[in-house]
Amino acid sequence: MKTKSFKEKLNEQTAFIDGYLDKYLDEKDNPQNIIYKAMRYSIFAGGKRLRPILMMNVCKMCGGDVNEIIPFACAIEMIHTYSLIHDDLPAMDNDDLRRGMPTSHIKFGEATAILAGDALLNKAFEVVSDYRGDDVKRAVKAINMLAVSSGTEGMIGGQIVDMESEGREITLEELCYLHLNKTGAIIRSACTIGALIGGGSDAQVKAVDEFAKNLGVAFQIQDDILDIIGNEQELGKPIGSDLEEEKNTYVRLAGLEKSKELAYVYSENAKSALAIFGDKADFLIELTDYLTKRRS
């Protein structure tokens, strides 16, 4: 029997997560129907499920049961998706397209888009607090990690700093700080929640956090690089849009070559952090290469 390729494994996992998201966001036949439609539209708009996949694989790598992590994996994808819906709003980034599809407010109108974002954030906490496992203490700790990472000292904090810094040039340190929160906090909590629910030792949790911190930066730099050199069709958004809007990006501050170098260094650091897991880390190492060498 042929062993599965990395890409096959990745697709399998994406489908696995999608199945649960479909179940959690079951469209009810009630007067609130339209809100479910809007939530589902953005959830199933082609996301890579990076955060759930990180969480599941870290959980497995630490020796945990993947079934325990499913509600958290779906919740973190809902939080990621809500943040995209609100980021795209006219008052925020004012984007009409995401992954080649009309954004939520274009498709459903602004009011419904605002509520669909609210509803996804809210649903994330509904799902994780509907806990049926045995270790309820650990579950509450994980809920708290999720909430902190998506809140004012995590993702929302990063978003507000990003917004505040638009139009003025910031230093590379400030940019790192910004991304460590805006995109990094959720990637980190995806991994550390995976390790916690997976029953990882303190040393393992620490290693996983180091991995996630570096991966988050590498991922963001790659995003900025793609915005410059990416193919419009592949990315589903106009090339160079971040530059035009005077957004602070790595490429803008450090240049393209230096950015590529940085992406390489951070992704190597991420992989090294997983050394203590031996070959159990194989999938996450392949994933790191895949993400930091991606073209979309």
Add this chain to the structure above:
Amino acid sequence: MKTKSFKEKLNEQTAFIDGYLDKYLDEKDNPQNIIYKAMRYSIFAGGKRLRPILMMNVCKMCGGDVNEIIPFACAIEMIHTYSLIHDDLPAMDNDDLRRGMPTSHIKFGEATAILAGDALLNKAFEVVSDYRGDDVKRAVKAINMLAVSSGTEGMIGGQIVDMESEGREITLEELCYLHLNKTGAIIRSACTIGALIGGGSDAQVKAVDEFAKNLGVAFQIQDDILDIIGNEQELGKPIGSDLEEEKNTYVRLAGLEKSKELAYVYSENAKSALAIFGDKADFLIELTDYLTKRRS
């Protein structure tokens, strides 16, 4: 020694809650500072703290420890406040004033207002999941009740139906359904979470739920009545604004006299439901009268 009047007790409790909200929303001296300013602005814009006060008093009435309920009481006020911030946005109700003060998007701009709302919803779950008590199983159940009541099958569900029904006339039944969700779900969960954390028996929880369901309707009808006959200055918003926008209100559908009658019936039903608590229900009965006879 003179016994405290109802109003004195109410003011004491409001100040008690405000103290904890102040602590939970402590303004950090970091780059995210503006988000805390915006969250605090709306939290401290003169809310009556109805939901926290209901929760605390139900908890006490069931024999519980008020200290256990504080995080939940603050969380429900944060959720209520976030919903007001988002409701006021230009894409939603487009209100410039609330309680006589500029709304969040007028004061801080639309993008920050959206994020401040998101941040308050998120903070609510941060606060309740930072659990340090002994009965963690009960706490998770309460977190779930909170999340469900503010989500698609609760408050957000009501908001979307409200929005969808604007401009067309609905039946009195539909209006009841709408409010049972939009404002009622959170008032109900305030009370049932109070009973749960207070250690109430099944019969007590049931009685409290009956109380809350009726109080919620009475409160909403009173709100609609005040919109017609209220004093602009007292309410801090233009009189008759709901009628002008073709909003569905009790007064619009049932007329002013019939609405007054309904408010009376629902508030009497609410009070009767508390009979099993004897004189332990005194404060909540006074509160019901106070709320359904209020002038602002």
